[in-house]
Amino acid sequence: MASRDLEKHDEMASEGHSTATVRSREYERDSKSLKEDIDGKEENVVSSEKEVDEDVTADDDFPDGGWRAWMIVVGAVAANISTFGYVNAWGTFQAYYQTTLLAGTSPSTIAWIGSIQYALVFFPCIIIGRLFDIGYFKSIYAIASVVLVVATFLIAECKTYWQFLLCQGFAVGLASGTIFGPVLSIVSHWFKKRRGIALGITACGSSIGGTIFPIMFRNLQVSIGFKWTMRIFGFILMFTIGISNIALKRRLPPVNVTGGIFNFRVFKNPAFSYYTLSGFIGFLGLYTVLTYIDASGPSQGVSESYAFYLVAIANASSGFGRIMTGVLADRIGPMNIMTPMMAATAVLTYIWPFVHGTAAVTIIAIVYGFVSGAYVGQCAAPMISLGDTADVGRRVGMYFTTMAFGALAGPPISGAINNATGSYKPVGIYAGTSVMVAVVFMNYSRYLVVKGWIGKV
Numbered sequence: 542m543a544s545r546d547l548e549k550h551d552e553m554a555s556e557g558h559s560t561a562t563v564r565s566r567e568y569e570r571d572s573k574s575l576k577e578d579i580d581g582k583e584e585n586v587v588s589s590e591k592e593v594d595e596d597v598t599a600d601d602d603f604p605d606g607g608w609r610a611w612m613i614v615v616g617a618v619a620a621n622i623s624t625f626g627y628v629n630a631w632g633t634f635q636a637y638y639q640t641t642l643l644a645g646t647s648p649s650t651i652a653w654i655g656s657i658q659y660a661l662v663f664f665p666c667i668i669i670g671r672l673f674d675i676g677y678f679k680s681i682y683a684i685a686s687v688v689l690v691v692a693t694f695l696i697a698e699c700k701t702y703w704q705f706l707l708c709q710g711f712a713v714g715l716a717s718g719t720i721f722g723p724v725l726s727i728v729s730h731w732f733k734k735r736r737g738i739a740l741g742i743t744a745c746g747s748s749i750g751g752t753i754f755p756i757m758f759r760n761l762q763v764s765i766g767f768k769w770t771m772r773i774f775g776f777i778l779m780f781t782i783g784i785s786n787i788a789l790k791r792r793l794p795p796v797n798v799t800g801g802i803f804n805f806r807v808f809k810n811p812a813f814s815y816y817t818l819s820g821f822i823g824f825l826g827l828y829t830v831l832t833y834i835d836a837s838g839p840s841q842g843v844s845e846s847y848a849f850y851l852v853a854i855a856n857a858s859s860g861f862g863r864i865m866t867g868v869l870a871d872r873i874g875p876m877n878i879m880t881p882m883m884a885a886t887a888v889l890t891y892i893w894p895f896v897h898g899t900a901a902v903t904i905i906a907i908v909y910g911f912v913s914g915a916y917v918g919q920c921a922a923p924m925i926s927l928g929d930t931a932d933v934g935r936r937v938g939m940y941f942t943t944m945a946f947g948a949l950a951g952p953p954i955s956g957a958i959n960n961a962t963g964s965y966k967p968v969g970i971y972a973g974t975s976v977m978v979a980v981v982f983m984n985y986s987r988y989l990v991v992k993g994w995i996g997k998v
Contacts, residue, residue: 623785812986
Protein backbone atom coordinates (compact mmCIF):
# COMPACT_ATOMS: atom_id res chain seq x y z
CA MET A 542 0.00 0.00 0.00
CA ALA A 543 2.74 2.38 0.94
CA SER A 544 4.59 1.37 -2.26
CA ARG A 545 1.53 2.21 -4.40
CA ASP A 546 1.15 5.60 -2.71
CA LEU A 547 4.80 6.29 -3.31
CA GLU A 548 4.52 5.36 -7.01
CA LYS A 549 1.39 7.52 -7.38
CA HIS A 550 3.17 10.40 -5.74
CA ASP A 551 6.11 9.98 -8.09
CA GLU A 552 3.76 9.94 -11.11
CA MET A 553 2.01 13.12 -9.94
CA ALA A 554 5.36 14.78 -9.34
CA SER A 555 6.53 13.71 -12.78
CA GLU A 556 3.35 15.04 -14.39
CA GLY A 557 3.70 18.33 -12.49
CA HIS A 558 7.27 18.62 -13.60
CA SER A 559 6.27 17.96 -17.23
CA THR A 560 3.47 20.50 -17.06
CA ALA A 561 5.83 23.08 -15.59
CA THR A 562 8.36 22.32 -18.30
CA VAL A 563 5.73 22.73 -21.04
CA ARG A 564 4.49 26.00 -19.56
CA SER A 565 8.07 27.25 -19.24
CA ARG A 566 8.70 26.46 -22.88
CA GLU A 567 5.43 28.15 -23.92
CA TYR A 568 6.40 31.19 -21.89
CA GLU A 569 9.84 31.33 -23.48
CA ARG A 570 8.29 30.94 -26.94
CA ASP A 571 5.74 33.69 -26.27
CA SER A 572 8.45 35.94 -24.85
CA LYS A 573 10.61 35.33 -27.87
CA SER A 574 7.69 36.03 -30.22
CA LEU A 575 6.82 39.21 -28.33
CA LYS A 576 10.43 40.34 -28.44
CA GLU A 577 10.57 39.71 -32.20
CA ASP A 578 7.33 41.70 -32.66
CA ILE A 579 8.75 44.57 -30.62
CA ASP A 580 12.04 44.47 -32.49
CA GLY A 581 10.16 44.33 -35.78
CA LYS A 582 8.06 47.32 -34.84
CA GLU A 583 11.12 49.21 -33.71
CA GLU A 584 12.81 48.39 -37.00
CA ASN A 585 9.73 49.58 -38.87
CA VAL A 586 9.73 52.81 -36.88
CA VAL A 587 13.44 53.30 -37.50
CA SER A 588 12.96 52.43 -41.17
CA SER A 589 10.05 54.85 -41.39
CA GLU A 590 12.05 57.57 -39.68
CA LYS A 591 14.96 56.84 -41.98
CA GLU A 592 12.71 57.17 -45.03
CA VAL A 593 11.42 60.49 -43.74
CA ASP A 594 14.97 61.64 -43.10
CA GLU A 595 15.97 60.57 -46.60
CA ASP A 596 13.00 62.43 -48.04
CA VAL A 597 13.88 65.53 -46.08
CA THR A 598 17.51 65.19 -47.13
CA ALA A 599 16.49 64.79 -50.77
CA ASP A 600 14.25 67.84 -50.54
CA ASP A 601 16.88 69.91 -48.75
CA ASP A 602 19.76 68.72 -50.93
CA PHE A 603 19.65 71.88 -53.05
CA PRO A 604 22.05 74.50 -51.66
CA ASP A 605 19.59 77.34 -52.46
CA GLY A 606 22.32 79.83 -51.61
CA GLY A 607 25.89 80.09 -50.44
CA TRP A 608 29.00 81.36 -52.18
CA ARG A 609 29.23 78.61 -54.79
CA ALA A 610 25.55 78.66 -55.70
CA TRP A 611 25.54 82.43 -56.21
CA MET A 612 28.70 82.18 -58.29
CA ILE A 613 26.68 79.89 -60.56
CA VAL A 614 24.17 82.73 -60.93
CA VAL A 615 27.01 85.17 -61.72
CA GLY A 616 28.21 82.81 -64.45
CA ALA A 617 24.66 82.43 -65.76
CA VAL A 618 24.22 86.23 -65.89
CA ALA A 619 27.50 86.55 -67.82
CA ALA A 620 26.32 83.86 -70.23
CA ASN A 621 23.02 85.67 -70.80
CA ILE A 622 24.81 88.97 -71.41
CA SER A 623 26.89 87.25 -74.07
CA THR A 624 23.99 85.48 -75.77
CA PHE A 625 20.48 86.82 -75.20
CA GLY A 626 21.74 90.31 -74.36
CA TYR A 627 23.79 90.43 -77.54
CA VAL A 628 20.96 88.99 -79.67
CA ASN A 629 18.36 91.32 -78.08
CA ALA A 630 20.32 94.27 -79.48
CA TRP A 631 19.24 93.19 -82.96
CA GLY A 632 16.66 95.98 -83.28
CA THR A 633 19.52 98.49 -83.39
CA PHE A 634 21.30 96.49 -86.11
CA GLN A 635 18.03 96.18 -88.06
CA ALA A 636 17.56 99.94 -88.13
CA TYR A 637 21.23 100.59 -89.02
CA TYR A 638 21.33 97.99 -91.81
CA GLN A 639 18.07 99.31 -93.32
CA THR A 640 19.50 102.82 -93.63
CA THR A 641 23.21 102.17 -94.24
CA LEU A 642 24.93 98.86 -95.02
CA LEU A 643 21.94 97.05 -96.56
CA ALA A 644 19.87 100.05 -97.63
CA GLY A 645 18.69 98.37 -100.84
CA THR A 646 17.36 95.29 -99.04
CA SER A 647 13.76 95.03 -97.80
CA PRO A 648 13.14 95.14 -94.02
CA SER A 649 11.56 91.66 -94.03
CA THR A 650 14.64 90.20 -95.74
CA ILE A 651 16.99 91.88 -93.28
CA ALA A 652 14.76 90.64 -90.44
CA TRP A 653 15.68 87.06 -91.34
CA ILE A 654 19.14 87.69 -89.89
CA GLY A 655 17.64 88.61 -86.53
CA SER A 656 14.96 85.92 -86.58
CA ILE A 657 17.53 83.22 -87.31
CA GLN A 658 19.54 84.54 -84.38
CA TYR A 659 16.50 84.37 -82.10
CA ALA A 660 15.54 80.90 -83.31
CA LEU A 661 19.02 79.43 -82.99
CA VAL A 662 19.29 80.65 -79.40
CA PHE A 663 16.47 78.20 -78.66
CA PHE A 664 16.71 75.56 -81.38
CA PRO A 665 19.89 73.68 -80.28
CA CYS A 666 18.54 73.35 -76.73
CA ILE A 667 16.99 69.92 -77.43
CA ILE A 668 20.38 68.45 -78.34
CA ILE A 669 22.44 70.46 -75.87
CA GLY A 670 19.97 69.69 -73.08
CA ARG A 671 20.23 65.96 -73.72
CA LEU A 672 24.03 66.09 -73.88
CA PHE A 673 24.05 68.01 -70.61
CA ASP A 674 21.91 65.36 -68.90
CA ILE A 675 24.35 62.60 -69.83
CA GLY A 676 27.42 64.59 -68.80
CA TYR A 677 28.72 66.60 -71.77
CA PHE A 678 29.10 70.26 -70.87
CA LYS A 679 32.48 71.98 -70.52
CA SER A 680 34.07 71.05 -73.86
CA ILE A 681 30.98 71.89 -75.92
CA TYR A 682 30.51 75.12 -73.99
CA ALA A 683 34.13 76.20 -74.60
CA ILE A 684 33.96 75.49 -78.35
CA ALA A 685 30.73 77.49 -78.69
CA SER A 686 32.32 80.37 -76.77
CA VAL A 687 35.18 80.53 -79.26
CA VAL A 688 32.76 80.42 -82.22
CA LEU A 689 30.72 83.30 -80.76
CA VAL A 690 33.75 85.55 -80.36
CA VAL A 691 35.22 84.69 -83.80
CA ALA A 692 31.88 85.24 -85.53
CA THR A 693 31.57 88.67 -83.92
CA PHE A 694 34.99 89.69 -85.24
CA LEU A 695 33.99 88.39 -88.69
CA ILE A 696 30.85 90.54 -88.75
CA ALA A 697 33.18 93.55 -88.89
CA GLU A 698 34.43 92.30 -92.26
CA CYS A 699 31.01 91.56 -93.79
CA LYS A 700 29.84 93.56 -96.80
CA THR A 701 26.96 91.65 -98.42
CA TYR A 702 23.64 90.38 -97.10
CA TRP A 703 24.65 86.71 -97.28
CA GLN A 704 27.81 87.38 -95.31
CA PHE A 705 25.81 89.03 -92.55
CA LEU A 706 23.29 86.19 -92.65
CA LEU A 707 25.98 83.54 -92.21
CA CYS A 708 28.08 85.30 -89.58
CA GLN A 709 25.50 87.21 -87.54
CA GLY A 710 22.48 85.01 -88.21
CA PHE A 711 23.75 81.44 -88.23
CA ALA A 712 27.14 81.54 -86.48
CA VAL A 713 26.23 83.93 -83.66
CA GLY A 714 22.81 82.33 -83.25
CA LEU A 715 24.06 78.74 -83.13
CA ALA A 716 26.90 79.58 -80.76
CA SER A 717 24.53 81.53 -78.51
CA GLY A 718 22.07 78.64 -78.43
CA THR A 719 24.79 76.16 -77.53
CA ILE A 720 25.93 78.42 -74.68
CA PHE A 721 22.45 79.26 -73.45
CA GLY A 722 21.16 75.66 -73.63
CA PRO A 723 22.56 74.29 -70.34
CA VAL A 724 22.46 77.53 -68.32
CA LEU A 725 18.96 77.20 -66.86
CA SER A 726 19.53 73.51 -66.14
CA ILE A 727 22.68 74.32 -64.19
CA VAL A 728 20.84 76.93 -62.13
CA SER A 729 18.11 74.36 -61.39
CA HIS A 730 20.81 72.03 -60.02
CA TRP A 731 21.66 74.56 -57.33
CA PHE A 732 18.31 76.17 -56.48
CA LYS A 733 14.85 74.83 -55.66
CA LYS A 734 13.02 76.89 -53.03
CA ARG A 735 14.65 80.07 -54.35
CA ARG A 736 14.66 79.02 -57.99
CA GLY A 737 12.36 81.84 -59.06
CA ILE A 738 14.63 84.64 -57.86
CA ALA A 739 17.70 82.78 -59.18
CA LEU A 740 16.15 82.51 -62.64
CA GLY A 741 14.99 86.13 -62.46
CA ILE A 742 18.51 87.35 -61.72
CA THR A 743 19.89 85.09 -64.44
CA ALA A 744 17.46 86.56 -66.95
CA CYS A 745 18.71 90.05 -66.07
CA GLY A 746 21.83 89.24 -68.04
CA SER A 747 19.72 89.56 -71.15
CA SER A 748 18.55 93.00 -70.05
CA ILE A 749 22.06 94.16 -69.20
CA GLY A 750 23.44 93.09 -72.56
CA GLY A 751 20.35 94.31 -74.40
CA THR A 752 20.86 97.74 -72.83
CA ILE A 753 24.63 98.10 -73.10
CA PHE A 754 25.16 96.79 -76.63
CA PRO A 755 22.65 99.11 -78.40
CA ILE A 756 23.93 102.20 -76.56
CA MET A 757 27.54 101.29 -77.29
CA PHE A 758 26.73 100.55 -80.92
CA ARG A 759 25.03 103.90 -81.40
CA ASN A 760 27.91 105.90 -79.89
CA LEU A 761 30.90 103.86 -81.09
CA GLN A 762 29.64 103.49 -84.65
CA VAL A 763 29.50 107.26 -85.03
CA SER A 764 32.95 107.88 -83.55
CA ILE A 765 35.09 104.90 -84.68
CA GLY A 766 33.00 103.21 -87.39
CA PHE A 767 31.18 99.92 -87.76
CA LYS A 768 34.24 97.67 -88.02
CA TRP A 769 35.91 98.73 -84.80
CA THR A 770 32.58 98.77 -83.00
CA MET A 771 32.15 95.07 -83.75
CA ARG A 772 35.74 94.35 -82.76
CA ILE A 773 35.16 96.02 -79.38
CA PHE A 774 32.03 93.89 -79.02
CA GLY A 775 34.22 90.85 -79.65
CA PHE A 776 36.61 91.82 -76.84
CA ILE A 777 33.68 92.42 -74.47
CA LEU A 778 32.32 88.96 -75.28
CA MET A 779 35.74 87.43 -74.61
CA PHE A 780 35.54 88.85 -71.08
CA THR A 781 31.91 87.98 -70.27
CA ILE A 782 31.91 84.52 -71.81
CA GLY A 783 35.23 83.83 -70.09
CA ILE A 784 33.58 84.50 -66.70
CA SER A 785 30.77 82.07 -67.49
CA ASN A 786 33.22 79.35 -68.55
CA ILE A 787 35.01 79.67 -65.22
CA ALA A 788 31.99 80.02 -62.93
CA LEU A 789 29.46 77.54 -64.32
CA LYS A 790 29.56 73.98 -62.99
CA ARG A 791 27.02 71.18 -62.80
CA ARG A 792 26.24 69.80 -59.32
CA LEU A 793 24.27 66.61 -59.91
CA PRO A 794 25.90 63.58 -61.59
CA PRO A 795 25.01 62.70 -65.18
CA VAL A 796 21.88 60.59 -65.60
CA ASN A 797 21.29 58.59 -68.78
CA VAL A 798 17.50 58.61 -68.62
CA THR A 799 15.51 56.57 -71.11
CA GLY A 800 13.89 58.05 -74.19
CA GLY A 801 16.77 59.37 -76.30
CA ILE A 802 16.98 63.00 -77.36
CA PHE A 803 13.21 63.37 -77.73
CA ASN A 804 11.06 62.29 -74.82
CA PHE A 805 7.69 62.38 -76.54
CA ARG A 806 6.06 60.76 -73.54
CA VAL A 807 6.13 64.11 -71.77
CA PHE A 808 3.56 65.37 -74.29
CA LYS A 809 1.07 62.93 -72.76
CA ASN A 810 0.89 65.53 -70.01
CA PRO A 811 -1.71 68.01 -71.37
CA ALA A 812 -0.41 70.82 -69.17
CA PHE A 813 3.07 70.45 -70.71
CA SER A 814 1.66 70.30 -74.23
CA TYR A 815 -0.54 73.38 -73.93
CA TYR A 816 2.21 75.37 -72.22
CA THR A 817 4.69 74.48 -74.97
CA LEU A 818 2.10 75.44 -77.59
CA SER A 819 1.61 78.79 -75.87
CA GLY A 820 5.36 79.42 -76.09
CA PHE A 821 5.42 78.70 -79.82
CA ILE A 822 2.44 80.96 -80.58
CA GLY A 823 3.61 83.70 -78.23
CA PHE A 824 6.99 84.01 -79.91
CA LEU A 825 5.31 84.53 -83.26
CA GLY A 826 4.60 88.04 -81.98
CA LEU A 827 6.71 88.60 -78.87
CA TYR A 828 9.89 89.92 -80.53
CA THR A 829 8.09 92.09 -83.10
CA VAL A 830 8.18 95.25 -80.98
CA LEU A 831 11.83 94.79 -80.00
CA THR A 832 12.76 94.16 -83.64
CA TYR A 833 10.93 97.13 -85.20
CA ILE A 834 10.53 99.81 -82.51
CA ASP A 835 13.78 101.51 -83.56
CA ALA A 836 12.89 101.39 -87.25
CA SER A 837 9.30 102.54 -86.71
CA GLY A 838 10.28 105.41 -84.41
CA PRO A 839 10.88 108.09 -87.10
CA SER A 840 7.45 107.41 -88.64
CA GLN A 841 5.91 107.98 -85.19
CA GLY A 842 7.46 111.38 -84.60
CA VAL A 843 10.66 110.20 -82.87
CA SER A 844 13.96 111.66 -84.06
CA GLU A 845 16.25 109.19 -85.76
CA SER A 846 19.06 109.83 -83.27
CA TYR A 847 16.77 109.07 -80.31
CA ALA A 848 15.00 106.11 -81.95
CA PHE A 849 18.22 104.10 -81.78
CA TYR A 850 17.91 104.10 -77.96
CA LEU A 851 14.38 102.66 -77.81
CA VAL A 852 15.57 99.03 -77.80
CA ALA A 853 18.05 99.84 -75.03
CA ILE A 854 15.28 101.51 -73.01
CA ALA A 855 12.98 98.50 -73.43
CA ASN A 856 15.74 96.06 -72.48
CA ALA A 857 16.73 98.09 -69.42
CA SER A 858 13.12 98.13 -68.24
CA SER A 859 12.81 94.39 -68.80
CA GLY A 860 15.49 93.83 -66.16
CA PHE A 861 13.21 95.22 -63.47
CA GLY A 862 10.37 93.03 -64.75
CA ARG A 863 12.55 89.92 -64.55
CA ILE A 864 13.66 90.65 -60.98
CA MET A 865 10.13 91.39 -59.79
CA THR A 866 8.81 88.24 -61.42
CA GLY A 867 11.54 86.17 -59.80
CA VAL A 868 10.62 87.42 -56.33
CA LEU A 869 6.89 86.93 -56.84
CA ALA A 870 7.30 83.55 -58.57
CA ASP A 871 8.75 82.01 -55.40
CA ARG A 872 5.74 83.25 -53.44
CA ILE A 873 2.73 82.86 -55.73
CA GLY A 874 4.05 80.68 -58.56
CA PRO A 875 5.62 81.60 -61.93
CA MET A 876 2.52 81.01 -64.08
CA ASN A 877 0.37 83.11 -61.77
CA ILE A 878 2.56 86.13 -62.48
CA MET A 879 3.43 85.35 -66.12
CA THR A 880 -0.16 85.06 -67.33
CA PRO A 881 -1.28 88.64 -66.54
CA MET A 882 2.10 90.02 -67.67
CA MET A 883 1.78 88.24 -71.00
CA ALA A 884 -1.73 89.65 -71.42
CA ALA A 885 -0.35 93.15 -70.76
CA THR A 886 2.35 92.47 -73.39
CA ALA A 887 -0.36 91.69 -75.95
CA VAL A 888 -2.25 94.90 -75.16
CA LEU A 889 0.90 97.04 -75.48
CA THR A 890 1.75 95.33 -78.78
CA TYR A 891 -1.67 96.39 -80.08
CA ILE A 892 -1.11 99.98 -78.90
CA TRP A 893 2.52 100.41 -80.01
CA PRO A 894 2.04 101.45 -83.69
CA PHE A 895 -0.89 103.75 -82.92
CA VAL A 896 0.94 106.16 -80.57
CA HIS A 897 2.77 109.27 -81.76
CA GLY A 898 5.50 111.41 -80.25
CA THR A 899 8.73 110.76 -78.37
CA ALA A 900 7.15 110.65 -74.91
CA ALA A 901 4.39 108.21 -75.92
CA VAL A 902 6.73 105.83 -77.75
CA THR A 903 9.20 105.94 -74.85
CA ILE A 904 6.45 105.01 -72.39
CA ILE A 905 5.47 102.09 -74.61
CA ALA A 906 9.12 100.95 -74.70
CA ILE A 907 9.45 101.15 -70.90
CA VAL A 908 6.20 99.39 -70.03
CA TYR A 909 6.52 96.82 -72.82
CA GLY A 910 10.05 95.97 -71.70
CA PHE A 911 8.88 95.52 -68.11
CA VAL A 912 5.92 93.20 -68.79
CA SER A 913 7.55 91.18 -71.58
CA GLY A 914 10.67 90.76 -69.44
CA ALA A 915 8.49 89.37 -66.67
CA TYR A 916 7.36 86.59 -69.03
CA VAL A 917 10.72 85.85 -70.65
CA GLY A 918 12.46 85.74 -67.27
CA GLN A 919 10.26 82.91 -65.98
CA CYS A 920 9.05 81.09 -69.09
CA ALA A 921 11.27 78.07 -68.37
CA ALA A 922 10.32 77.77 -64.68
CA PRO A 923 7.15 75.68 -65.24
CA MET A 924 9.13 73.34 -67.50
CA ILE A 925 11.59 72.68 -64.69
CA SER A 926 8.76 71.83 -62.32
CA LEU A 927 6.93 69.48 -64.71
CA GLY A 928 9.23 66.50 -64.20
CA ASP A 929 12.38 65.15 -62.54
CA THR A 930 15.46 67.30 -62.04
CA ALA A 931 17.58 64.59 -63.67
CA ASP A 932 15.70 65.06 -66.95
CA VAL A 933 15.49 68.86 -66.79
CA GLY A 934 17.95 69.51 -69.63
CA ARG A 935 16.02 67.48 -72.18
CA ARG A 936 12.64 68.80 -71.05
CA VAL A 937 13.67 72.45 -71.18
CA GLY A 938 15.39 71.75 -74.49
CA MET A 939 12.21 70.35 -76.03
CA TYR A 940 10.27 73.41 -74.87
CA PHE A 941 12.79 75.92 -76.23
CA THR A 942 13.26 74.04 -79.50
CA THR A 943 9.51 74.12 -80.13
CA MET A 944 9.45 77.80 -79.23
CA ALA A 945 12.30 78.46 -81.67
CA PHE A 946 10.06 77.94 -84.67
CA GLY A 947 7.86 80.79 -83.47
CA ALA A 948 10.90 83.03 -82.93
CA LEU A 949 12.15 82.14 -86.43
CA ALA A 950 8.93 82.96 -88.26
CA GLY A 951 7.63 85.90 -86.20
CA PRO A 952 9.81 88.90 -87.21
CA PRO A 953 9.87 88.07 -90.96
CA ILE A 954 6.08 87.68 -90.96
CA SER A 955 5.82 91.09 -89.30
CA GLY A 956 8.23 92.53 -91.87
CA ALA A 957 6.25 91.04 -94.75
CA ILE A 958 3.04 92.59 -93.37
CA ASN A 959 4.80 95.94 -93.17
CA ASN A 960 6.00 95.64 -96.76
CA ALA A 961 2.55 94.72 -98.00
CA THR A 962 0.68 97.46 -96.15
CA GLY A 963 3.32 100.18 -95.77
CA SER A 964 2.33 100.57 -92.13
CA TYR A 965 3.22 99.10 -88.73
CA LYS A 966 -0.40 99.18 -87.52
CA PRO A 967 -1.34 95.82 -89.11
CA VAL A 968 1.95 94.50 -87.74
CA GLY A 969 0.90 95.43 -84.21
CA ILE A 970 -2.51 93.81 -84.68
CA TYR A 971 -0.95 90.57 -85.94
CA ALA A 972 1.71 90.39 -83.22
CA GLY A 973 -0.66 91.38 -80.43
CA THR A 974 -3.18 88.73 -81.48
CA SER A 975 -0.47 86.05 -81.49
CA VAL A 976 0.54 86.95 -77.94
CA MET A 977 -3.08 87.05 -76.75
CA VAL A 978 -3.80 83.60 -78.17
CA ALA A 979 -0.71 82.37 -76.31
CA VAL A 980 -2.19 83.78 -73.09
CA VAL A 981 -5.31 81.64 -73.61
CA PHE A 982 -3.31 78.43 -73.95
CA MET A 983 -1.05 79.36 -71.03
CA ASN A 984 -4.04 79.99 -68.82
CA TYR A 985 -5.58 76.65 -69.79
CA SER A 986 -2.32 74.89 -68.99
CA ARG A 987 -2.38 76.56 -65.58
CA TYR A 988 -5.98 75.38 -65.08
CA LEU A 989 -4.95 71.78 -65.82
CA VAL A 990 -2.13 71.91 -63.26
CA VAL A 991 -4.15 73.52 -60.47
CA LYS A 992 -7.36 71.60 -61.27
CA GLY A 993 -9.15 74.91 -60.97
CA TRP A 994 -8.57 78.64 -61.16
CA ILE A 995 -7.01 79.23 -57.72
CA GLY A 996 -3.67 77.81 -56.62
CA LYS A 997 0.10 78.29 -56.71
CA VAL A 998 1.72 77.15 -59.92
